[in-house]
Amino acid sequence: MTNVVANIVECRGVTKHYRQGAIDVPALRGIDLSIEKGDFASLAGPSGSGKTTLLNIIGGLDRPTQGSVKVDGEELTGLSGEALADLRLTKIGFVFQAYNLIPVLTAEENVEFILQLMGEAPAKRRARAREMLHEVALDGLENRRPARLSGGQQQRVAVARALASRPAIVLADEPTANLDSKTAEDLITLMSHLNQISGVTFLMATHDSRVIARTRRHIVITDGRIASDERRNSAG
Amino acid sequence: MGGFRFLLPLAWRSLWRNPRRTFITMLVVCVGLWSVLTFAVLLRAWSASSRDVAIRTITGEGQIHAQGYLDDPTVAHRLPPPDAGLMAVLNGGAVSAYSARVRLSAIVQSEYKTLPVTLVGVQPAHERQISVLPAQITAGHYLSGPDDVGIVLGSNLARRLKTRVGKRVVVMVQAADGHLAERAFQVVGLFAGPRTAEDEFVFTGLKTAQRFTGIGSDLSEIAFDVSNDAALPGVLAALERAVPGADVQSWKTLEPLSYAVSTFFDQFVLMWLWIIFLLMGFGIVNTQLMAVLERTREFGLLQALGMRPRLVLLEVALESVFLVGLGVALGAAAALATVSAFPKGIDLGFLARGAELAGAGHILYPVIVPSDFVTYSLMVWVLGVLATLWPARRASKVSPVEAMSHI
DSSP states (O other): OOOOOSEEEEEEEEEEEEEETTEEEEEEEEEEEEEETTOEEEEEOOTTSSHHHHHHHHTTSSOOSEEEEEETTEEOTTOOHHHHHHHHHHHEEEEOTTOOOOTTSOHHHHHHHHHHHTTOOHHHHHHHHHHHHHHTTOTTOTTOOGGGSOHHHHHHHHHHHHHHTOOSEEEEESTTTTSOHHHHHHHHHHHHHHHHHHOOEEEEEOOOHHHHHHOSEEEEEETTEEEEEEEOSOOO | OOOSTTHHHHHHHHHTSSHHHHHHHHHHHHHHHHHHHHHHHHHHHHHHHHHHHHIIIIIOSEEEEOTTTTTSOSTTSOBOOOOHHHHHHHTSTTEEEEEEEEEEEEEEEOSSOEEEEEEEEEOHHHHHHHOSGGGOEEEEOOOOSTTOOOEEEEHHHHHHHTOOTTOEEEEEEEOTTSSEEEEEEEEEEEEOOOHHHHHHEEEEEHHHHHHHHTOTTOBSEEEEEESSGGGHHHHHHHHHHHSTTOEEEEHHHHSHHHHHHHHHHHHHHHHHHHHHHHHHHHHHHHHHHHHHHHTHHHHHHHHHTTOOHHHHHHHHHHHHHHHHHHHHHHHHHHHHHHHHTOTTOEEOGGGHHHHHHTTOOSEEOOOOOHHHHHHHHHHHHHHHHHHTHHHHHHHHTOOHHHHHTOO
C-alpha cells in the first residue's frame, strides 16, 4: 500500500565510500535531499561527482555507507535484498543510458514483464502495456524485439516500462546520452508530458543541457555534496 | 509474485540466442543418453541371451541331485526314482517341464581318438521340453525313447573323433559296482549347439544308460523348468520339502557365469551412466557458465527491475530444463530408432566364438524395457539440471550495480 507522502525521496546524511584496494574513496559526503511528489528534477555534476551513486542508492540498487534513505515513506537502509527487489519493482521505475531492454522479448513483452513480476492478470497487464506503448507513441511496434527498434524507440520502450507499474518515482541515468539531438528532444518532451499528465516524479542524472533546461528543479552535485538545488517555476 | 510461468518464454528464447552452443550442448546430452540407453538394451539382450543359452542348452531353470553329486558327479551319488510326493510337485502347475537323467563322466573312443565326455541318459519326450539340443539335429535323428541304444554326439565332437552317423563308438564309464563298464554305441545323430555342449555331451536312452551303469532305476539328476521366473523360489522350496536331503539348486548356482553376466549388467549400465553424466555435466556447466557470464549485465538488469534473486536462479534453471530436456528427448528417440532398426535381432555371427565364450548366443534380441528408458532419461535430465545450479546461483548472486557496469 502506498502512503500519501509529500516527499517521495528523503535522503539524510547519506555517505558512500568505496574501497579501491587499501584506499577508501568517498563518493558521497553527507547528502541531504528531498524529492517532492511530482518533481521533474535533473541531477547534474561533473563525472565522478556522485550522481549515479546517489541515483543507485535512491533506487535501492546500492546501499549507503551511512545515513538514511526513504522512498515513498519506506526506509531502505535496513531492507533485505528481496525486500529491496520488491521495492524497486513497485515503487521505482528505471530508465538507463543504454536502454537495457531484454533482447529476447518484444516491446510489449518488455513492458509487460514488470507487470508479470507483480503478478498482474494477463488481460490487465496486456492492456496496460498497450496503453503505455501508446503513451510513448509506439503503436504498431509492439511486437518488435529491441534489435529491430531504433535507439530512440528503445528508450521510449524503456520509459513505458518504467511507468507501467505506476511507480512513485522514475530514476533516469543519462537517458539522452545515446540519442541524437532530435530524438533526445522528443524523449525529453515525452517525459515532461508524462510528468505533467500523470504527476509521476522524475529524477534524472544528466550532463545534457537540453534536459537540464526542461526540468523544473535542477540539483548540482560536486565532489559528493549538493552544490546547488534550484527550483524553477516553468519548464518546457 | 505471480508464479513463474512468465519465465518460460524468457528461458526458452534465451536458449536460442546462441544456437550453435545450444545445439552442441544438446548433442552432448543426446549422444550421452543414446549411448546409455542403447548399451542398456544391448546388455539386457546379452544378459537374456546368456541366461537362455545357460538354461535352454541342458541345465533348465533348476536341478535336483543327490548330495555330493555336484562336487563328484559319479555313479556313487544317485537319486532314487521320484516318489509320489516329488511327482506331485513336478506335475504341479508351477513346474512347466522336467527331465530325469543319468549324467556321468565318461570316455568316448572312436577308431582314431579317445576323448572325455559326459554321458547323458534321457527320456527324449521329456528332454525335448527342457533342452533345445534335440531340435538341433544336423545329421541322423534324435533318440526315439528311453530304451534307445543309439548315441547322439555333438557335431564338433564327431569331427574330432573322426566319426559320423552310422559308425560305432565305445563309451567307458564307472559302473555302480565300481568297475569300468564299456559298451559300443551306434551313432544315430549329431546335434549342433554351443561349442562346449557339442564337445561335452553324448546322449543315449535313459534306460539304456541305467542298464549300462547298473544303477537300476536310479537317476543322476532331474532338470526342471518353472512356469515363470517368480515361481522359482517357491518351486525350489517345495522340492526341498518333497526330497529331504537332496541337493536342489537353481540355474543361478549351476551356471554362475551366466548369472554373473546378468547381474553385472545393472552395475555396468549404472557405471556407464555416471561416466556419461560426468562428461555431460562438464559440458553443461561450462555452457551455462559461459551463458551466465555473457549475460551478467542482463541478470543485473532483471534484478534492478525488481526480479527477486531466486527468480533469476529459476530462470537459468528453466533454460537448463529446456536444454537438457531437448537433448534427452532426442537421445531417447535416437536410441529407440537404433534398437528398432534390428527387429530380427542383432546377428553376432562375425564374433560368434567370442560371444559363445562370454556365454551369449549368436543372435541378440534387443528388448526395449520402458522402465529403463524412463528411469535413465529422467536421471540424465535431473542430473543435467542439477549441474546448472552452480551457474544459476552465480547469476542470482550478481549485484545489480556491478552487473550494470559490466560491459
